[in-house]
Amino acid sequence: MEQSLKSEEPGRVHLHVFMEFGQAVDWTSLRCVVFMGVRPDAAPCTARGPRLRQALDHGHFYVYANKVGTLRVETSGYIPWEDYPVKGWYRVRIGFMGRQRQVDCVREHERKLAFQAQQRQVADALALLMRPFRPEVLSRLQPWVSQYQSVQLRYKFLVLRGGSQTGKSTLAKSLGHLFGWRRPFVQTVQSAEAPDLKAYSPEEHGYILFDNVNHMDFILNERALFQANNDLHTLGASRTGIYSYSVWLFRCPLVVIVDLSAVWEGSEPWLADNMFELFLDGPCYL
Incomplete structure (x- = not known):
């Protein structure tokens, strides 16, 4: 006992x-x-x-x-x-190998803490360079934001599309501060074929940001997930299924960043019906 x-x-x-x-x-x-x-x-x-x-x-x-x-x-x-x-x-x-693993874990933890401290210092320095966003840009976001004030069967995801250096990613990462959400979970997509949300936590993250999406198939291949409905969505699928996991994204704001060089057709029927697209023809900041 x-x-x-x-x-x-x-x-x-x-x-x-x-x-x-x-x-x-x-x-x-x-x-x-x-x-x-x-x-x-x-x-x-x-x-x-x-x-x-x-x-x-x-x-x-x-x-x-x-x-x-x-x-x-x-x-x-x-x-x-x-x-x-x-x-x-x-x-x-705990023999020699076990004690060595403990030392390695402590060293890795210390390196992680040092990196996080350095990253926070850089973030604080970059925050001083931030410029206010244009009021007209923020007002155009209100219809998309307002949908989360009520319970719905599905929700439209936000697409911020524009050229390089227009402030798309900066605006997307600032949505939590602007609208009172927790910090975002960020996946830099680039050539990835599917969302990677293993580290997403609804208790920690207020919304999900898919940055630098190079092809619209990234969304079209996971249509139900991008509707933020009440279903469980399975990701990481394989033939054996040993790496699969499920996520529940009901009412979770989803944001997609698309550059002008990406393969993207905003007139595609499903995209047109399920997204809220904000096109930035210039810098979104003053």
Whole structure:
């Protein structure tokens, strides 16, 4: 019996039990180990051959050993050091390689923090160069923004299209500040064939920005996703499906940045019906 050190509920305990059976056990129907109406979370030993006995002994020792949080230990008579030998790695699992991995993780974390600090410094310096956006540009965005004030079956995505250095990306990344949304999740698309939203978090990100889309097929191949409807959308699909994942983007503002050199036909029927296109024929800032 151990104290649940990671539980927020004071006094919570959990039980660790290691048992050997003479034959395979079906844990879905084994009722003799049900405790207070709950069947335990059980996992079989995967070792085979000459390593099986050693793996079983290690399992017995792991449950028997006194650890931080241990409250009580009982055994049916299989005593370590008496009935089976205790190897050094039973007691200390972190060897040279494990400690080296810990050092590498700390170094990587420190490098990440240093990079983030440097990136924030650059962002602060660039913020001083920001110029106000043209009022007429912001007013043209209002019809698109207002759709998110009500519940709808689907929502139109925003397309900011224009030449280089017109401020498309800067405007898109400023939408959160302008309209009170959380920071954007940004995917720089370029030649990518599909959205990559594995790192998107609705608790952290207020909208999604697909920057530098080179071809309209990027949207047309994922039409349902770009409608921000109530469906779950599967991405990362493959023949085996081991890399697939699902996202729910209901009512999530979606923004697409398209340069004049991209393959884009705004008159394409589906695009015309489902997008809100804002064409910038010049700088969007004063």
